[in-house]
Amino acid sequence: MRTTIVKIKTLAFSILFVVVVIGCTSKNKDSTKDTQKVTSQNLISTVIDSINSEINNGDYGLIDRFIVIQNDEVLADFRYKQDYETIAQKYDTTNHQYNFNSTDWHPYYKQSELHTLQSVTKSITSILFGIALDLNEDYNVDNKAMPLLTGYDTDFLDKRKQNISIEDLLTMRSGLKWNEETDHNDNTNDCFLLESSDHWIEYVLSKPMDTIPGTRFVYNGGGTVLLGKIIRTITGKRIDDWAEEKLFKPLGITDYYWKETPDGEIDTEGGLYLKAEDLAKIGSLFLNKGKWNNKQIVSESWVTTSTSPLLKNVKPQWRSVTGYGYQWWIPEYTDNGKTSIYSANGYGGQYLMVAPEHKLIIVFNGWNINDEPEKSTYRALQDRIIPTLKK
Incomplete structure (x- = not known):
């Protein structure tokens, strides 16, 4: 397997220190905005402290990292140490890359700071697809997928398969019979079977x-x-090379790892490992409508469409009315x-959450795969932080 490990760069954010001067009678708009900003951050800080205390108390299970960023300022960055070696001894730790209890792979790659992203990888794959379409005007989301899967037998008896479009794949509406709703270790789960196979695309x-x-x-x-x-067909490059050139290098992400499938492709559904601070950069890129350092990395239209509820109420069993875009969830x-x-x-508690109205980014890394915690980090932004800002 191939890894790209080079010198680490730190996240280009800094902690905000604010001095409020009392008694100023100016009604300057900037002063008002500054006051509102401080008030907002003070309110968030109270909730953050509460969540951090509950994490340390074990209410959220196994949490590895918790980052909160607002207006490009890091309000919180907590690391939590878990003894995964001891924890894993309670479970099957057969040493192969898809065993989720093997500490050789999960949750950190080889005991580095690179954390598994699991299905957060899908959202980053979507970004890379958007960049590919931005730079190749001969292709768009209405293109049929099968003619772009070169080197495979795509002359199917069921002609419905020939009508699957790129957008159908992006929005999880391919029409393929697929079971990924059961436990990941269930041997009827298609994700389990996919990851156990030697030829993923086939x-x-x-x-x-x-x-x-x-x-x-x-x-x-x-x-x-x-x-x-399909990205490889459009660009002529395997997605890891495409990501390095078009996304990671521009964002200063120099330390990462991709899982490689047995047949030499890249695991684009769950195989990317990043540091939490580099995952936060992805959130900042989207919060700034696809720009990084005033350079358009992915088009604003792709960002907007990807994060819009193109499909509504896709998970009626969840507590909130959740939508879905191009490989991004829309919980509100x-x-x-x-x-x-x-x-x-992502599986186990990987979350990159963005609230555009509040210029807010939340990152959680965790590894709750064997036990259900009392509280869910997925609900922290929607149930704890945002309501505080609305008071």
Whole structure:
């Protein structure tokens, strides 16, 4: 497997120190904004301290990192030490790359600071796809997917498969029969079977059709694997090379790892490892509508579409009315479709959450794969932090 490990750069954010001068009678707009900013951050700090205390108390299970950034200022960055070697002894630790209890792989890569992102990888794959389309005007999301999967038998008896579009894959509406809702170690779970196979793309392409493409949301990591291969067709580069050139290098992300599949492709559905502070850079990129240091990395239109509730109420069993965009979850949006919060979610408690109205970014890394904690970090922004700002 290939790894790219070079000298580490730190996150280009700093802690804000504010001095409030009492007695100023000026009604200068900047002064008012500064006061509002300080008030907002003071309110958040109280909630952050409470969440941190509860994490230390074990209420949220195994949490590794908790970062809060508002207005480009780091308000909190907590690290938590977990004894994963001892924890793993309670479970099967067979040493292979897809065993989630093997500390050789999870949650940190080889005991480095690189943390598994799991399905947050899907959201980053979507960004890389957007960049590919930005730079190759011969392709768009309406293109059919099968002609772009070169080198595979795509002459299917069920012609519905030929009608799967790129957008169908991006929005989890491929129409392929797929089960990823059971426990990951369930041997009928398609993600388990995919990761156990030697030929990932062939496995996905072999799945029968269940419905007409574009008509029904079914969570499907196999579709994201196909997207990774299509990026290679469009750009001529494997996605790890494309990511380094077009996303990671511009953002100063120099330390990362991608899992490689047995047949030499890249695991684009769950195989990326990043530091938490570098994951926060992805949030900042999107908060700034695709720009980094005044350079447009991915188009504003891609950012907007990716984080819009193109599909609504895709998980009616969840507590909130959750939407879905291009491989991004939309846990809160208005009746007219305006996004209030969007997030990249990953197995075990990997979250990059962004609240654009409040210029707020939250990052959680955790590894709750064997026990259900009392509280969920996924709800922290929506249930704890945002309501405080609205008071």
